[in-house]
Amino acid sequence: MLEIEELRKRFGGVTALDSARMRVAAGRVHALLGENGAGKSTLLKCLSGVDRPDGGTMRIGGYAYAPADPHAAEDAGLRFVHQELNLVPSFTAYENAFVGRRYPRRLGLVGWREMRARFAEVRDRHGMELDIDVPVGRLSTAKCQIVGILRALMDEARVLVLDEPTASLSEGEAKTLRKIVRGLADHGCAVIFVSHRLDEVFAVADDYTVLRNGRTVGEGSLSDETRDQIIALMAGEEFKHERAALTRTGAPLLKLSGFTPAYFRPPLDLTVNAGEIVGLYGVIGSGRSSLLASIWGANSLARGEIRIKERALPAAGIAERIAAGVAYVPEDRRNRGLVMHHSVLDNAVLPRLSLYRAASKLPVPSWRAARRGIRRLLADGNVKYGKLSDRVSTLSGGNQQKVMIGRWFTDEAWLFLLDEPTRGVDVRSKAEIHSMCLRLAEDGGAVLFVTSDIEELLMLAGRVLVMAHGRITLDAPNHAVTRQSILDATFHAPDRDPIRKTG
Amino acid sequence: MSFSARYGTLIGLTAIVALFSALSPEAFARTSNLINITQQMSLLAIVALGATFVMSLSEFDLSVGAVVSMAGIVSVSLFGAGWGMVPTIVVTLVAGFAVGCISGFLVATWRMPSFIMTLAMGTIVGGLTFWISDGATLFGNIPNAFRDMGRGYLAGAPVLTLWALAATIFAAFILDYTELGRKMLAIGGNREAARLTGVPIVPTSVYAFGLCTLLAAVAGLLLTARLGSAHPTGGNGFLLQAYAAVFLGMTAFRDGQPNAPGTLLGAAIIAVVANGLTILGVPNYLQDIFTGLIIIAAVLVRNVGHKTQ
Amino acid sequence: MSFSARYGTLIGLTAIVALFSALSPEAFARTSNLINITQQMSLLAIVALGATFVMSLSEFDLSVGAVVSMAGIVSVSLFGAGWGMVPTIVVTLVAGFAVGCISGFLVATWRMPSFIMTLAMGTIVGGLTFWISDGATLFGNIPNAFRDMGRGYLAGAPVLTLWALAATIFAAFILDYTELGRKMLAIGGNREAARLTGVPIVPTSVYAFGLCTLLAAVAGLLLTARLGSAHPTGGNGFLLQAYAAVFLGMTAFRDGQPNAPGTLLGAAIIAVVANGLTILGVPNYLQDIFTGLIIIAAVLVRNVGHKTQ
Amino acid sequence: EDVAVLTPYLSSVATNEMVETFTTESEAKGWTVNVLDTRGDFQQLASRIEDVTNAGVDAIVLVSVDPNQVGDQVAGAAEKGIPVFALDGALADGVSANITTDNFALGTILSDYLFESLGGEGDIVKFFHSAHPGVRQRELALDKALEENPNIKVIAEHYVQVPGPIDNARQAMETFIRQHGEAIDGVWAAWDEPAIGALLALQSDMPDSDIVIAGIDGNPQAVDLIGQCTNLVATVRQDFPGIARAAVEEIETVLDGGEPSSKEIFVDAMVVDRESLGADCK
Numbered sequence A: 001m002l003e004i005e006e007l008r009k010r011f012g013g014v015t016a017l018d019s020a021r022m023r024v025a026a027g028r029v030h031a032l033l034g035e036n037g038a039g040k041s042t043l044l045k046c047l048s049g050v051d052r053p054d055g056g057t058m059r060i061g062g063y064a065y066a067p068a069d070p071h072a073a074e075d076a077g078l079r080f081v082h083q084e085l086n087l088v089p090s091f092t093a094y095e096n097a098f099v100g101r102r103y104p105r106r107l108g109l110v111g112w113r114e115m116r117a118r119f120a121e122v123r124d125r126h127g128m129e130l131d132i133d134v135p136v137g138r139l140s141t142a143k144c145q146i147v148g149i150l151r152a153l154m155d156e157a158r159v160l161v162l163d164e165p166t167a168s169l170s171e172g173e174a175k176t177l178r179k180i181v182r183g184l185a186d187h188g189c190a191v192i193f194v195s196h197r198l199d200e201v202f203a204v205a206d207d208y209t210v211l212r213n214g215r216t217v218g219e220g221s222l223s224d225e226t227r228d229q230i231i232a233l234m235a236g237e238e239f240k241h242e243r244a245a246l247t248r249t250g251a252p253l254l255k256l257s258g259f260t261p262a263y264f265r266p267p268l269d270l271t272v273n274a275g276e277i278v279g280l281y282g283v284i285g286s287g288r289s290s291l292l293a294s295i296w297g298a299n300s301l302a303r304g305e306i307r308i309k310e311r312a313l314p315a316a317g318i319a320e321r322i323a324a325g326v327a328y329v330p331e332d333r334r335n336r337g338l339v340m341h342h343s344v345l346d347n348a349v350l351p352r353l354s355l356y357r358a359a360s361k362l363p364v365p366s367w368r369a370a371r372r373g374i375r376r377l378l379a380d381g382n383v384k385y386g387k388l389s390d391r392v393s394t395l396s397g398g399n400q401q402k403v404m405i406g407r408w409f410t411d412e413a414w415l416f417l418l419d420e421p422t423r424g425v426d427v428r429s430k431a432e433i434h435s436m437c438l439r440l441a442e443d444g445g446a447v448l449f450v451t452s453d454i455e456e457l458l459m460l461a462g463r464v465l466v467m468a469h470g471r472i473t474l475d476a477p478n479h480a481v482t483r484q485s486i487l488d489a490t491f492h493a494p495d496r497d498p499i500r501k502t503g
Numbered sequence B, C: 001m002s003f004s005a006r007y008g009t010l011i012g013l014t015a016i017v018a019l020f021s022a023l024s025p026e027a028f029a030r031t032s033n034l035i036n037i038t039q040q041m042s043l044l045a046i047v048a049l050g051a052t053f054v055m056s057l058s059e060f061d062l063s064v065g066a067v068v069s070m071a072g073i074v075s076v077s078l079f080g081a082g083w084g085m086v087p088t089i090v091v092t093l094v095a096g097f098a099v100g101c102i103s104g105f106l107v108a109t110w111r112m113p114s115f116i117m118t119l120a121m122g123t124i125v126g127g128l129t130f131w132i133s134d135g136a137t138l139f140g141n142i143p144n145a146f147r148d149m150g151r152g153y154l155a156g157a158p159v160l161t162l163w164a165l166a167a168t169i170f171a172a173f174i175l176d177y178t179e180l181g182r183k184m185l186a187i188g189g190n191r192e193a194a195r196l197t198g199v200p201i202v203p204t205s206v207y208a209f210g211l212c213t214l215l216a217a218v219a220g221l222l223l224t225a226r227l228g229s230a231h232p233t234g235g236n237g238f239l240l241q242a243y244a245a246v247f248l249g250m251t252a253f254r255d256g257q258p259n260a261p262g263t264l265l266g267a268a269i270i271a272v273v274a275n276g277l278t279i280l281g282v283p284n285y286l287q288d289i290f291t292g293l294i295i296i297a298a299v300l301v302r303n304v305g306h307k308t309q
Numbered sequence D: 001e002d003v004a005v006l007t008p009y010l011s012s013v014a015t016n017e018m019v020e021t022f023t024t025e026s027e028a029k030g031w032t033v034n035v036l037d038t039r040g041d042f043q044q045l046a047s048r049i050e051d052v053t054n055a056g057v058d059a060i061v062l063v064s065v066d067p068n069q070v071g072d073q074v075a076g077a078a079e080k081g082i083p084v085f086a087l088d089g090a091l092a093d094g095v096s097a098n099i100t101t102d103n104f105a106l107g108t109i110l111s112d113y114l115f116e117s118l119g120g121e122g123d124i125v126k127f128f129h130s131a132h133p134g135v136r137q138r139e140l141a142l143d144k145a146l147e148e149n150p151n152i153k154v155i156a157e158h159y160v161q162v163p164g165p166i167d168n169a170r171q172a173m174e175t176f177i178r179q180h181g182e183a184i185d186g187v188w189a190a191w192d193e194p195a196i197g198a199l200l201a202l203q204s205d206m207p208d209s210d211i212v213i214a215g216i217d218g219n220p221q222a223v224d225l226i227g228q229c230t231n232l233v234a235t236v237r238q239d240f241p242g243i244a245r246a247a248v249e250e251i252e253t254v255l256d257g258g259e260p261s262s263k264e265i266f267v268d269a270m271v272v273d274r275e276s277l278g279a280d281c282k
């Protein structure tokens, strides 16, 4: 159905694709795999007409295919969900679904009602939950991801391309999506699926192609392969991911009592002790992200008592957290994490500007010291980048994520608040981020992380928390929980629905 | 969003009107004066509605003032050369539209910052206007039928007010009920997303800038009709005020997006303040100070209600 | 990035200078004239460097023109009231700094659009200036020592040129070599990301706006020293030109970020074009047209090389 | 009595002087004066005339504008029985009286004075601003005078930018000095601010030159500089206080039910130079 041969693409000095090959059959789900920066997104961008390849051929159904722009790809029957969500924040979900398409019309005017009805129909047909009447700028990352997916499902597609669609979805939604994908494939659609969650890949995909440094290094049917074989193909070497087990705890580092992130949330009590890695799980909208942001002091509506190392802090105020040794990584790197058009160096140095002072009392950074320090920091985090002066937006998605986390790993911080820290990160780097967390905990620090990946939760967390409707419905050590008990807690019925409609 | 956040700017305008009415019940609050305000704000509103189009792209067009002036000078020159009303109006509007199209094309294809591009364009247009007019104020030879387009009353309402209403409906219609308008707002909201989903950046930008200067040319024609003369820099004063109106309107409705009703409201605030302070006989310098304070207050009313997060 | 993309605007300036030199080898290209250009661009450069600070926040300060005028009027008034040089300068600079701090504070705490906020602030400042001066041009009583700060030569270079150089170094230092400057640029790049990484939004914004109007006040003092008089609207003409210089500078270096050397370059382009066209005796309307065209060309040179993606 | 004074050019020195005198004189008569400036914006001027008409003032005074530029509004005021006066303006329908100095005559006086002090020949630099109707008349007078004096040549001219005319003229003059140097014999400035700018350039770049500069308006700073024996040797002083005083008298007559003494009242202009100031410049 879709054949790609010898595809090449360079960005300045960086070779993103170097003779990539891929054959996708109709009615099959095809997993495109590879480490961060292997060239997956670039390949898909060539397919979608966003980037023009430097060489190579693409054929669809036997005919040569060379889209000049995204429109041409759409006309050829391809639908895309790009890795970086591209939505217009001021538009509602249903309007976003029509941007770049022909709007429904009534008497030549934009037919708002029909537009909404058509989108609502698609949403309901696929069993997704989504408030479609608010501007998407007010939705969480995961909800935005659902908007992007639904957008691609608006009409019949010959080829559906999903670049890490489940990166910020939790178990339930991810499962729904897998069902949708299978359904489409059964109807004869070819699906290309990029994901770093290998168990998911094995659950949904039929075939695979592995890219390494822009080259195709393996392809075939997944039923012939094991997880370890695929990992070895991707990384180019044997690689084992250890399961963490850490239960040693010390004095309380973080203590919340009667803490409410927002007026419509119930108050919470929570303690995180030194040496602990606490995983926070829940479905989309359960209130994990807002809890983390509120602990970080980024939420002016938060109320209640918060103590860090026994010292009471104001409910809002980021500077106090930083001074107290807390670090925070948001889930939405593009809008809330990084300054995309600034250099890697500027982004990496931002939270730690005062660390590289020319003289300790002078707020004047020494750029030489900063460059040296940041190079080491990024090397520790295994970030793949060209030059420190390159824009951070030119890094692959996973490497951007690693910059955003790695920049906090200096000696000053010992309590980490991580919101979906390994979103879009490949297996090996995920292990590295995990071992950074472990080292921190061993040195007497602590980590509170949010994840939507139950695998990761069980692998990393020494203590498991589950949130539902803004309450903590489960708090137990790792060894005392099972997949089932976690999922049960997730769907714990609320006494009353505390979530009010937005807008 | 609280009530004061959603309708804050409208409340602001109401408060300003109420204040002036209380201070000057016989002069300000008289119906004839209030009707007259709608006439005084109309040209500003038309220019500002044009600016709303480029602001919906998240760009600026700083040539609008120069285009207003140009339209006046071009039309009176053509009348002077013996042209009839229809060809004169058509040529003037086409010229106005063309200016924006050129800016829009260069901005979109070469990614030139619209600020500098349109500032340069405004300088060029200003030079051309001077060339045509020789720097002098032009009057005479303006047909009465033309002048009547910018003065007098129709069915009890000032003609200019009706023009401004028509322009508001036109702009609201384009922005909310045509694909073109939605594409403009999509580009303005997230240019990269628009590009990736296949929104045609260049033609959409060309139209937005073109509509902007087209409305500026309309305002220039109406200004000439209203004054019976054209001054080579007569429209330049509209520039900053027009954007002030758009920004006031952005804070008014729709969560910070440029929108036509908001722009009209913004122009109304500016016009009411100027009229009210004049009628109260406030000294010149105090007028400036009050104008500034009232505008800040009008935006604050809204933002205070909105300062959540 | 290709060579023409990286140094396009610089190449543009060089080309403009070469062109004028070829057209007028004895008048334009004479060293004394070139030195004089550096003096003519200096006040614009200082105002524009101030604007660079707020642009680095991705905001505008439209009160700079009014602050330039205010600084002149305040200082001459104080001299007239018998104040000495040092207290006069200090009070004027503090007043200038305060204006920006107020704007910055309101913009940052209430999320007011800076465009409308500073436009209102500029109106208020303009009104105060009128109040103080009664609308008249003020002169007399200006100490010669003060006047010498804005005229004459020091070690062979015009004093004003030295001021502009000092301001450039100051701005470049703040933006590139202090934490404050990096924080400003981070806020300008992505406000939310900066906030979440612990950049204090309010103080940083207050400093940026304050530095902006502080430099405007410096320019106002130097303008007064240069002219020996102060006019209540004498600085208003700087507003748009200053932002033009900043935008020219943004396209010049650093991938579209505001930067001090770029701003200086932008001011130089504007000054060279004005000087060259005057020397060539080009009629004033053609001057406008050429100025516009040259500025567009200067930006295009760079963007043509840059149009990859 | 309520009197509204409107002008688009309050920040110009000449206009400001008229308005100041007018205000003082009328307040002495117990009138309330409200001054409005629209910063060069004629649409605003039209709106403000409508406003004061609506507010029901007793008289409207337009300063430094040609009332024809806002004809309908003036006629509207007249219809309501509000008398409209022009200061340094022109006659139009509905204007009770225009009190002014003839700008063409001003330009002629300036040109003649300058040409005479150059001895009937030489090269001059011209500073002008044709957007202002009055200033443009002066320019036309220069053209006529040049026709009559074939030995005087304009070797450079500059269109002065407003706002900021002094600095703008100064920059242009700096350029001209480097370009033409000693070849320049005189500077013709359509009003005093560019003349001051030209003088500043001369003082810093060619302090010993004997270039003759002359302007129009009798701007106090210019008069001061003439008295200091600088190259700025003369200005043609319009009697702005005289215009304002004449206007106050006319308005009083009209408000008392009388008729203005004439529709167009010319107030004389005179040359202010070292001699008339009694400056000793030897």
Ligand SMILES: Nc1ncnc2c1ncn2[C@@H]1O[C@H](COP(=O)(O)OP(=O)(O)OP(=O)(O)O)[C@@H](O)[C@H]1O
Residues within 6 Å of the ligand: A011, A012, A014, A015, A016, A034, A035, A036, A037, A038, A039, A040, A041, A042, A043, A083, A384, A385, A393, A394, A395, A396, A397, A398, A399, A424, A426
């Ligand atoms: N616009 C660009 N300019 C320069 N380099 C780029 C650009 N886009 C991608 N690259 C480089 O191309 C390489 C491949 O990137 P790509 O985004 O395709 O990786 P990926 O396989 O999708 O990785 P991830 O799993 O992290 O998303 C990376 O080294 C990246 O830095």
Ligand SMILES: Nc1ncnc2c1ncn2[C@@H]1O[C@H](COP(=O)(O)OP(=O)(O)OP(=O)(O)O)[C@@H](O)[C@H]1O
Residues within 6 Å of the ligand: A139, A140, A141, A142, A143, A264, A282, A283, A284, A285, A286, A287, A288, A289, A290, A291, A452, A499, A500, A501, A502, A503
């Ligand atoms: N002002 C508000 N009023 C009512 N509901 C709100 C408001 N703000 C946010 N919400 C809702 O509260 C829920 C909590 O979102 P939050 O991002 O904290 O949860 P989460 O568990 O991290 O979800 P995700 O996994 O999607 O990030 C969301 O569904 C959001 O729509």
Ligand SMILES: [Mg+2]
Residues within 6 Å of the ligand: A040, A041, A042, A083, A163, A396, A397, A398
């Ligand atoms: Mg990718």
Ligand SMILES: [Mg+2]
Residues within 6 Å of the ligand: A140, A288, A289, A331, A419, A450
């Ligand atoms: Mg979340």
